[in-house]
Amino acid sequence: MTKCPYCFVDLAEQHAFQCQGRCNAVEDPVGTRLWGAPRVWKPTIFVSPPPGNPAWRPPENPVCQRCDGPMSECCPTCHQFLPLDWRAGQATCIALAGARATGKSIYIGVLVKLLDLFAEAHRTTLGFVDGASREVYQRIYEEQLYVRRGIIAPTPRANLADSYQRQPIILSLGILGGRRRYLVLRDVAGEDLENRVDDAGHLSFFAHASVVLFLFDPTRVPEVRNQLQDLIPAQLHSGGDPAIVLNNLNQLIGPGRPRLGVVLSKFDTMQTLTQVADTELSRVMSNAGAAFMRDPGVSMAGYDESDGLLLDAEVRSLLQRLNAGHIVTVIENPHSGRKLDNRFFVVSALGAPTEGEKLHDHGIASFRCLDPIRWALRADAAI
Ligand SMILES: Nc1nc2c(ncn2[C@@H]2O[C@H](COP(=O)(O)OP(=O)(O)O)[C@@H](O)[C@H]2O)c(=O)[nH]1
Ligand SMILES: [Mg+2]
Ligand SMILES: [Zn+2]
Ligand SMILES: [Zn+2]
Known part of the structure; x- marks a missing residue:
């Protein structure tokens, strides 16, 4: 079974087909709630296998009963059209x-x-599954990061009409381990998670995700900040309290069972602690043998479990030393009592502290960015 690339709900046996012909589109309240902005839809049929008929197949080219026009498969939950042959792959x-400002967009x-x-x-080979994914990647993420060598502007709230976060980036990884594999990335506006999340239909994809990556900026920890004062430029944008975000995230996930990756972002800043005169933190960071000081490399194919477990243990103890142990506790003992399968990571997307809003001279030398993705992919199939 695979997932819808928009709402992330499992695509079960029910199929849905929506008119693509001349019929008028009408307001779609369900689609609107899940998308977070007005959506319309055309006549849609929902078909399920009759009980006790394992040979049942959904109709191949259904025709709209109103206008005789063509129909295309859409998600039975959120009504978005599915990419061609989507169910044959694993997403x-x-x-x-x-x-x-924890570094989600740059990541x-x-x-x-x-x-x-x-x-x-x-x-x-890697490919964009649809034009919209390619467009949003090139226009928002790539253009600002690589072409202009600038830094992505703070992300607008999801209720703005032209907000790009709603568009998931749907990537095809080709055939891996004998199966067509897809990777879908959904960004979110940080404000959406910093504020209370009451009527959050448009954020319900968190509950259904395969993996949630919770990014945590260690330079927000006062102890790190004090020691780094002279070494890293002041951050232009500052985000909210990670503990509040984590709490809101737990509420959004509710009874959902995504795996949770906790990612210390901008890890290059922590690595510069080695330049700080003899403090406890600088000694911790100066341990050259530590997993958080070396990158297993981009070309390594699969996820290395023993390296990953070592790193996980190092990051947990680092968080304790930073007086951020409560983050570990909330994840190990959530109020809800529903602990998620979790793992701790470090990444540096840029590889070095930035100079103002420009990238440093050496360009981008990212660090351990693929670890969380390898971990996510591995659990869905043995690769
Ligand atoms: N040193 C360092 N700074 C980073 C890194 N990634 C992001 N930043 C900084 O964090 C700011 C916010 O990043 P962004 O991706 O826009 O955060 P978002 O709001 O979570 O999407 C950027 O302007 C950068 O200055 C990194 O890997 N290293
Ligand atoms: Mg952003
Ligand atoms: Zn029609
Ligand atoms: Zn859907």
Whole structure:
């Protein structure tokens, strides 16, 4: 079974087909609630296999009974059209979470480049599944990060009509382990998670994701900030309290069972602590043998479980030393009592602190950015 690339709900046996002919479109309240902006739809049929008929197949080219026009398959839950032959593949659906300015957008920008190399290591190629994914990646993420060498502007709230976060980036990884694999990335506006999430139909994809990556900016921790004062430029945009975001995220996930990756972003800033005179933190960071000081490399094909477990343990103890142990506790003992399968990571998308809003001179030398993705892909199939 695979997932809808928009709402992330499992595509079960029910199929839905929507008119693409001359029929008038009318308001779609369900689609609107899940999308977070007005949606319309045309006549749609829902078909389920009759009980006790394992040989049942959905209709191949259904025709609209009103206008005789063609119909295309859409998601039975959110009514978005599914990419062609979507159900034949396996989609790993990743939702990014985190306060404002934790580095989500820049991470996505760099990730797509690295996935190109990842695909190469697996002797396949990376592709955008639809024009909208390519458009939003190139226009928002790539153009600002790579072409202008600037930094992506703060992300607008999801209720703005032209907000790009709603458009998931749907990537095809080709055939991996004998199966067509897809990777879907959904960004979110940090404000949406910093504020209370009451009527959050448009954020319900968190509950259904394969993996939620919770980004956490270690430079927001006062102890790190104090020691780094002279070494890293002041951040222009500052985000909210990660503990509040995590709490809101837990509420959104509710009884959902995504796996949770906790990602210390901008890890290059932590690595510069080695330049700070003898403090406890600088000693911790100066341990050259630590997993968080080396990158297993982009060309490594699969996820390395023993390296991953070592890193996981190091990050948990680092968080304790930063007096951010409550983050670990909330994840291990959530109020809801529903602990998620979780793992801790570090990434640096840019590889070095930025100079104002420009990238530093050496360009981009990202660090461990693919680890969370390898971990996410591995659980959906053995690769
Ligand atoms: N040092 C460093 N800074 C980063 C990195 N990634 C992002 N940043 C900084 O964090 C700011 C916010 O990043 P952005 O991706 O827009 O955050 P978002 O609001 O979570 O999408 C950027 O303007 C950068 O200055 C990184 O890998 N290293
Ligand atoms: Mg953003
Ligand atoms: Zn019709
Ligand atoms: Zn859907």
